[in-house]
Structures are given as structure tokens and as C-alpha cells.
Amino acid sequence: xxxxxxxxxxxxxxxxxxxIAAVMLVPAFPIIGTGATFSVSSALFPLAGIFFGPMAGAxxxxxxxxxxxxxxxxxxxxxxxxxxxxxxxxxxAGLAMTRRWYWPLLIIxxxxxxxxxxxxxxxxxxxxxxWLLGIVACLVGWLxxxxxxxxxxxxxxxxxxxxxxxxxxxxxxxxxxxxALIQFRLPPEIWLATLPLAPVERTLFSLGAAIIxxxxxxxxxxxxxxxxxxxxxxxxxxxxxxxxxxxxx
Numbered sequence: 001x002x003x004x005x006x007x008x009x010x011x012x013x014x015x016x017x018x019x020i021a022a023v024m025l026v027p028a029f030p031i032i033g034t035g036a037t038f039s040v041s042s043a044l045f046p047l048a049g050i051f052f053g054p055m056a057g058a059x060x061x062x063x064x065x066x067x068x069x070x071x072x073x074x075x076x077x078x079x080x081x082x083x084x085x086x087x088x089x090x091x092x093a094g095l096a097m098t099r100r101w102y103w104p105l106l107i108i109x110x111x112x113x114x115x116x117x118x119x120x121x122x123x124x125x126x127x128x129x130x131w132l133l134g135i136v137a138c139l140v141g142w143l144x145x146x147x148x149x150x151x152x153x154x155x156x157x158x159x160x161x162x163x164x165x166x167x168x169x170x171x172x173x174x175x176x177x178x179x180a181l182i183q184f185r186l187p188p189e190i191w192l193a194t195l196p197l198a199p200v201e202r203t204l205f206s207l208g209a210a211i212i213x214x215x216x217x218x219x220x221x222x223x224x225x226x227x228x229x230x231x232x233x234x235x236x237x238x239x240x241x242x243x244x245x246x247x248x249x
Contacts, residue, residue, distance in 0.1 A: 014060075017067070024064075050149065052094065054097075062087040077176075088107075089171055107171050134174070147160075149228050157214050161217065166203075
């Protein structure tokens with residue numbers, strides 16, 4: 001594993017996990033005129049991956065979500081394993097941050113394919129259209145903005161964080177939607193009613209992540225807390241073996 005993926009101090013990761021858990025107590029804010037809502041915690045989950053990388057970020061999100069669900073049980077829509085949904089989102093955002101945009105792209109496409117394997121999913125055939133946002137974000141990030149999170153340009157950082165967060169939050173949404181389809185057997189009418197709201201929510205989550213994350217990505221390395229693509233060694237050749245710990249570690 002690249003040393004750069006492990007250079008953020010564990011205490012910083014623990015603080016972010018605690019922040020996620022605490023913010024989950026804050027009710028979601030309604031967006032007037034749309035019926036959608038904005039939850040600050042939904043912006044913090046992808047930032048865990050963007051700040052700390054796919055593995056540490058996923059662990060941070062898992063701990064934060066699990067503790068958050070314990071203190072706010074009404075947020076645990078899928079029971080004790082609900083934390084897995086935002087964990088995947090953080091993991092995918094972290095993969096995007098390390099310039100492996102093809103992985104969240106494949107994950108989103110995989111959920112889209114799995115959706116049509118379920119009879120009720122074929123009835124609600126329109127639902128995966130929401131996930132086009134994540135597919136486009138992955139393609140733009142992969143082909144155009146791969147290095148922007150580590151840029152010196154504030155605007156490029158903002159766009160890079162937005163794209164990575166969109167990749168993560170759409171993977172989160174795809175996983176949660178498929179899980180809800182199977183567990184709750186929701187009819188097509190329910191999916192159709194929520195169809196216009198999901199893109200608005202996911203865009204707001206990603207914008208929130210970019211607004212919160214951009215100044216932190218700029219400021220934290222200046223005080224000796226490297227995060228994102230500034231953790232070091234990320235400009236060297238990255239291979240997929242970095243996702244797994246080596247036998248020597």
C-alpha cells in the first residue's frame with residue numbers, strides 16, 4: 001500500500017467519524033418548493049473518502065454511521081446494517097480521489113444491472129436514470145478532472161470534490177435503492193413519486209461536500225494535516241494493489 005494513503009493522523013479520522021455521528025442527530029432541512037431535503041451528514045460521508053482515501057475513509061464513515069444510528073435510531077432505515085450504505089459512498093468517493101474513477105463507475109453500472117434482475121425493478125424501469133448523474137461525474141472526473149482535488153486552483157478543487165462526492169453519493173443511492181426494493185418491495189408508484197427529488201438531493205449533497213471540503217483541503221495541509229491528494233505519493237504510479245494491505249504491513 002502506498003505510504004501516502006496512511007499519512008493522515010488517526011486522531012483526525014476519529015474526529016471526523018465523531019462529527020458524522022453527531023451531525024446525524026441534526027434533522028434534515030426541507031428545500032422549499034421541491035419536497036427534497038438536505039442533511040449535513042450526507043455531505044460529510046463522501047468527504048471521509050475524499051479526505052482519507054477509500055479504505056480509511058470507508059472505515060471512518062462506517063464508524064460514524066454506526067454510532068450515529070445508535071444515537072439516532074430513526075435514521076437506520078435498514079436496521080443494524082444501515083451503516084453499509086454510506087460506507088460504500090465514502091469508499092467510492094475515496095476511489096475517485098485516488099484517481100480510480102473507473103471503480104465507482106463500474107459499481108454504479110453494476111447496481112443498475114442488478115436493478116433489472118429484480119421483477120419489481122423492471123416495473124420501475126425508470127429509477128436507474130437518477131444514477132446517470134454519477135456515471136457522468138465519473139466520466140468527467142476520469143477524463144478531465146482526475147487531478148483537480150490536488151490542484152492549487154480553488155475552483156478546480158471545488159469541481160473535483162463535487163465530482164468525487166457525486167460519484168460517492170450516487171453509489172450510496174444506488175445501493176440503498178436496490179436494498180429498499182428488495183427488502184420493502186416498494187411499488188413503481190413510490191419510485192415514480194421520488195424520481196424528481198433524488199437528483200436535487202444528490203446534487204445538493206455534492207455541492208455541500210464541495211463547499212465544506214474545498215477550504216479544508218486547502219487549509220489542513222498548511223497546518224501539517226495532509227488530506228486528499230496532498231497526502232503524498234498519490235502522484236506516483238497508483239495500482240489497484242493499494243486497496244489491499246500488503247503482507248509486510
